[in-house]
Amino acid sequence: MDVKELMIDALENLDDEDFKKFNWQLWNGVETGINPIPKAKLQKADRSDVVDCLVDKYSDEAGKITVQALRKINQNHRAKILESKLQGVQQSDQVDGRNASVSVEDQPIQSDWSRPDTIKQSSxxxxxxxxxxxxxxxxxxxxxxxxxxxxxxxxxxxxxxxxxxxxxxxxxxxxxxxxxxxxxxxxxxxxxxxxxxxxxxxxxxxxxxxxxxxxxxxxxxxxxxxxxxxxxxxxxxxxxxxxxxxxxxxxxxxxxxxxxxxxxxxxxxxxxxxxxxxxxxxxxxVDIQSDSxxxxxxxxxxxxxxxxxxxxxxxxxxxxxxxxxxxxxxxxxxxxxxxxxxxxxxxxxxxxxxxxxxxxxxxxxxxxxxxxxxxxxxxxxxxxxx
Missing domain, CATH: 3.40.50.1460 (Rossmann fold)
Known part of the structure; x- marks a missing residue:
């Protein structure tokens, strides 16, 4: 599974009430220093929509913030499982010489795109x-x-x-x-x-x-x-x-x-x-009228x-x-x-x-x-x- 699939899988295991609590954490910023996702984007969003919002907003940090939000709603076991799986994907990508989020970042931006909150810093x-x-x-x-x-x-x-x-x-x-x-x-x-x-x-x-x-x-x-x-x-x-x-x-x-x-x-x-x-x-x-x-x-x-x-x-x-x-x-x-x-x-x-x-x-x-x-x-x- 890639990062988005792991995040969706984690949210699919939440009941509706916990899913509402999870979204509440997102539009309130999870914790100090993490800018919130606008409430309007989450109110009618299903689990895959929420994951898309997380990746669009936080890029490589989306998985980490998902883990933090799960802990905030006392889903510590699910948070631990997701964190472990994300670490496994990261280690695999390092071996393969690829970044886990490249496939996401190479995709077209969405119609509701907003500017990232930060620019990644070079080490x-x-x-x-x-x-x-x-x-x-x-x-x-x-x-x-x-x-x-x-x-x-x-x-x-x-x-x-x-x-x-x-x-x-x-x-x-x-x-x-x-x-x-x-x-x-x-x-x-x-x-x-x-x-x-x-x-x-x-x-x-x-x-x-x-x-x-x-x-x-x-x-x-x-x-x-x-x-x-x-x-x-x-x-x-x-x-x-x-x-x-x-x-x-x-x-x-x-x-x-x-x-x-x-x-x-x-x-x-x-x-x-x-x-x-x-x-x-x-x-x-242009219109191409040919087979090729x-x-x-x-x-x-x-x-x-x-x-x-x-x-x-x-x-x-x-x-x-x-x-x-x-x-x-x-x-x-x-x-x-x-x-x-x-x-x-x-x-x-x-x-x-x-x-x-x-x-x-x-x-x-x-x-x-x-x-x-x-x-x-x-x-x-x-x-x-x-």
Missing amino acids: QEFKRTTLRDKKDDVYIPKDKSQRKRSALLITNIRFKHSKYNRDGAERDEENMEWLLEALDYRVKKYRDLTGQEISARVEDFAARPEHKDSDSTFVVLMSHGNRIQNKDAILGVDYHHQQNPDDFFFVDNIFSNLNSEKCPALIDKPKVILIQACRGEHTGG AVSDSAVHIEKDFFCFKSCLPGIYAYRDSVEGSFFICYIVDVFCKQAHTDDIMELFRKVTLRMATDPRFRSLKKLMPCIDRTSPPKKLYLFPGL
Whole structure:
């Protein structure tokens, strides 16, 4: 049995009254320091639904919290049995070289997804081993006490012409700011900018003196977008397809402002670009009618970029009007659960895998993120918490 099956089996052995008591523990937080699951999610939930809520909320800690809740309702014998079985699964996974929750984490997120409460912390041992064994293949981070990491976050939500408003993007902004701060970046945040203002903020950010004391940076742009002059463009808040079609910012300008010539303070340092924006008007699906680095006096003009975009060229980037963009939700979820051991390209791959199999995108509506204009000679580990 996997972890979820063990948890379901434990709850199936509870009578209805004890099951109610168990759920009461969950929506009251089990104990200090464990955030509760909202009562509304549990009131009509059956046992498998409750397990899904536990895994969505607590990830790898779900089994442990189930054991704690069982003890709280004096089901000590069942708690002991579950704890023993969970330890057996963990030991088996260690032998096999797999993590027990990988199968869960590789699945599409649920429609009621909420941001994890914490980001998993890398261990000192993992960091030390990685930097020792892969020292020539990874970007070496600066000591936390000495570095000054900065990130730029621009989100367009309310537009001059209200038909362009991006409902739900407030959640994207909130989630991305939280994630960047959890990764130890000081976030410069701007909202509702014109194309010209976006350009100015990117230029200002490239000139920030703290990049000299940084080891990496993030730039996150979230707005409407389109392909203009065969380039990816971010639309400003004054944009109108007829009245003001020239209010936009070319994504390429991020690279030209942060490259080695314009931003020498970031030479040989990772620059992660995340773009949540449409890249055209195609739905993303088609009908198939068939059966089947050491620096010297010269440097590369553009290097060390990691660029991840919400969709393929020419395709819509879908967004939920309440929970925000699917791309941002997946990034936050994957980074929180797996950035403690995976490098950033592997994180991007896992986001892509999960989005590609999301059942909400059926028929012609398809959403596939895209790694674009990426030039890293080394692996980037974020080592959250360190």
